[in-house]
Amino acid sequence: MIIAIKAGTYREVINIPATKPYITLLGGTARPEDTVITFDNWSRSPAPGGGTLGTSGSATATLNAHLGRPWPATSDARAQVTVRDTWLPAAISSSPWQNWTSPPVDWHTVRYAEYDNRGPGAGVNANRPQLTPAQAAQQTPFTYLLGQDNWTPEGWL
Template sequence: MSRSARRVLLQSDDDGGEEGGDGMILTVAVDGSGNFTSIGEAIEFAPDNSEYRTIVVVRAGVYAENVEIPRNKPNIVLIGDGADVTIVTGNRSVADGWTTFRSATLAVSGDGFLARDITIQNTAGPEKHQAVALRMNADLVAMYRCAISGYQDTLYAHSFRQFYRECDISGTVDFIFGNAAAVFQACDIITRRPLPGQFTVVTAQSRDSPDQDTGISIHNCSIIPADDMAPSGKAIRSYLGRPWRAYSRTVVMESWIDGFVDPAGWTQWSAAEDDRKTLYYAEFDNYGPGSGTDSRVAWPGFHVMDYDEAYNFTVSYFITGDEWLASTSFPYEDGI
C-alpha cells in the first residue's frame, strides 16, 4: 500500500484524488467537490482485479443508491467521515418484489473489502419483511466503526471470513444471518421493535453440514434493546438466535446481555423441525441481567463453554485473523 493510501486508511481525513505507487485514492462527495458524486461511479472506475487497495473516501452526505461491489473489484476500501454523517441508504425489500439476496443496499462480492466510519441502512421497515442493508459474500472482509441498520435480515453474512469491530448493528428478526465464518467484536447489537405479535431474534446462522467451518461468534459485544423496545403493555419476546439450517452454529462470549432477552436464550425455527441435536449454540463468561444460563434451553446442542472451547471461536482461531487483520489497521483482540 502506498504511503498516502495508508495515511487515509489510518486517519480518514485526507483529500482524495491521489494515485499512489501501488493503489488509488478516489473521493466521492454529493456536493460535487470530489471525483464522483455517487459511490457506484467510483466502484465502476476502480481497476478490475487489482492486487492493491483502492481507497474510496466518501464525504459526509446521504447517498441514496444500491451499491454492488462485484467479484472482479477486490480490495475496495470505503472510508466515511463518520457513521453519523456518511450514510448509504436504500429501501429494497421482498415485499416490493426483490429477493432477499438482491435487496441489499450494499452488496459485496469482492474479496479484501474494508469499510470504516460509514452507515449502511435499509429503511424499508418491519412491515416489508426481509430487507437487507448489507450483504457480504467475500473473503477477508472487515468493517470498523460502522453502523448497519435495518429491520428483518439487516446483515447477510453470506459466506467466507468476516470481521466486524465497534459496529452498531440493529434490526428485528434474524438480523444477523447467513453462513459466513464471522466474528463480531466490541459491537453494539441492537434489537428494534418488531411488528405487533412478532418476537425478535438476533441471529439465524445457516450452517448445513458438520464439515463446514462456519458460524457466528459474538465476542465482547453488548446485546441491547433500542429505545423503541421500552416496556409496554405486552412484553416482546427476544432471543439470541434460531437455526436457519440444521447445523446452525452461534456462540456468544464475554458479552453484555441485557435483561430483555428471554431466559431461554434461544428458540427453534419452527416447532416441526427438530435440529436441537445437530445445532451448536454456546455461551461463555457473559454478564448482564440476561446472561444467566440456568433457564436456558435444555437442548443437546446448547453448551456452556469452558475456556478451551471458547478459544475455538476467537479471531485468531476461527477466522485466522492474525494472518490478515493487521494489514487493515483495524484494532482486534486475537484471543480471549
C-alpha cells in the first residue's frame, strides 16, 4: 500500500490494517526536504489550548513487523528515518530494517537510525544503528521542522 503525502502539517491517528504487510509513505515531490513525517509518542500529553495530544488507546500487533525498507530511488531522494523516544511492541523484529527486493536496494545505503526507544521490541545491535546524544539533539521534530528558515509550527512554542 502506498500513501502519497502532500505538503502540509498533519496530526492524525492512522490505523494500519493487518492485511497490509508493507506501507509506504511517499512524499508528494522529488525533493526529500518537502515531506517530513514524524511519529510522536505523545499519547495523553497536554495540548496547547487544552485537551490532549495523541491517542488514548494503544496499538496491538500480533505479527513480526519491520520499521522500514528503502524504496527504489526514482530521483536523488534517499530515505531518512529516525525512530526515537518510542515504545516498541514485541512485534518489532530484532532486524527491523529490511532490503527492498526488486530492484534490489540495500537498507545500509540509506540513513535509518534509532534513539532511546523502549519496550520489548526495542534493542541495540548491529542491525539497529543508534544516534549519539549529540545527533539526537539535532533530530527532534521541532529542530527538523525549524530548518534553516526558522519556520515554527503553530502552537509549538
